[in-house]
Amino acid sequence: MSYLTVEEVAALWAVDPRTVRTEIKAGRLGCVRVGPARRTIRIPPAALAAWEAEQLGTTASLSNLSLTATSA
Secondary structure, three states, X not given: OOOEOHHHHHHHHOOOHHHHHHHHHOXXXXXXXXXXXXXXXXXXXXXXXXXXXXXXXXXXXXXXXXXXXXXX
């Protein structure tokens, strides 16, 4: 499974991309920064699953997620 962009996560959650960035900045959603200035953000599927599990109060499995993403 590929890393997701901020925009892809926002589309999955049906929120504005700023909401995703807020979760990252607050330390609630893990990410990796790539590129020459490390400004490009990618969200690993495991970080997304962990965030969703925490929000739902359950343990989520990556096999239960049906995400489609483009390669980073």
